[in-house]
Amino acid sequence: MSSKTARRTKLYELLGRMPDRERPLSVEVVSVTETDGMVTEKWLMDLNGIEKVPAFFTKPANASGKIPLVLFNHSHFGQYAVGKNELVMGRKEMQAPPYAKALADEGYAAFCLDAWGFEERSGRAELDIFKEMLWKGQVMFGMMVYDNLRALDYLQTREDLDAERVATMGMSMGSTMAWWLGALDERIKVVVDLNCLTDFQTLLEKGELRRHGIYYYVHDLLTHFTTSSINALIAPRPHFGLAGRFDPLTPLEGLEIIDADLKETYEKEGAPDAWKLKIYDVGHEETAEMRADILAFLRKWL
Structure with missing residues (x-):
């Protein structure tokens, strides 16, 4: 077992008791609509x-x-x-159009599920x-990760998708999910994280743990x-990380630590151009410049 494989195994183990990764999956198509070229x-x-x-x-x-x-x-x-x-309707903290439309215009398929406790799964408090x-x-974040990995298992079987060209992305909680999924699963070829690349130790030292939801905390x-x-x-x-200079969820001191560490890692692995961190003069939001940079990164690498 390679060092990276062993590390991934350990990272997955920290996510608690989870259902069998090999259990049968099923998908019911509830509705199909076509509007605006999508x-x-x-x-x-x-x-x-x-559930x-x-x-x-x-x-x-x-x-x-x-x-x-x-x-x-x-x-x-x-x-x-x-x-x-x-994904399909957007939100006020993000740019228009919603990512479903923006990605479809680029020729990409997109997928998003309701995380535990959200939207159609919001019957119980987090x-x-x-x-x-x-x-x-169990670990709540682990169960969230599990759902996404199993969804990817299904998506990899679809004849309309290129299994060798898979990216993951998200903002805030979605950003954290993106870099965890990328770390755990090599089937994901490109990672984009927006506004949540947080150095744990820096967050702890600054006394800002309350900034992140309870789901975020993984035992040990x-x-x-x-x-x-x-x-x-x-x-x-x-891997492209985007952060706001004035975002309290991602202290600048921590971003500098991560950037230095990953520059060294990517240099050692012979891919110095494949890691990019860009800091924008904003808080916890997506700007038009961020959106343009994300789409450009996907065009280059996906």
Whole structure:
């Protein structure tokens, strides 16, 4: 077992008791609509055997052959009514058009599911879900990761998608999910994280742990990993981090640590151009410049 494989195995183990990765999956297509040059499918997925997972899958209406996929992860913002809808409807903290349309215009398919406790899965409070899972030896973030990895298992089987051209991205909570998924799964070839590349130790030293939701905290993580060492598992695959200079969720001192560490990692792996961190003079939001930079990065690498 290679060093990276062993590290990925350990990282996955920290995510608690999870359902069998080999359990059968099923997907029900609930609806299919076509508007503005884009097909939108709503799915109901049996991923974890505990509760069904609603999701959106979108692609250009004129798509033919195998097209690249962007696994989109929605954000948090304490707005539990917004989940997968962020992909197709957007949100005020992000640019227009919504990413489903922006990605379809670039020729990409996109996928987003409702995370535990959000949108159609918001019947119970996040704290209640977290506490029950804790009692059962589960980690809420781990169960969130599991759903996305199993969704990717299914998406990899589709004849309309190019299994070799898969990216993942997201903002805020979705950013964190993107770099965890990229670290854990080499099937993901490109990672874009927007406004949540947070150095754990810096956050701790600044007394800002309250800034992040309860879902974010993984038992015993700091014993084994730093933010940099998790993200190093993505190398040498392309990874673009975007951050706001005035964003309290990602202290600048921590961003500087991560950037230095990953520059060294990517240099050692012979891919110095594949890691990029760009800091913008904003808070916790997506600007027009950020959107343009993200689409340019995907054009280059995906």
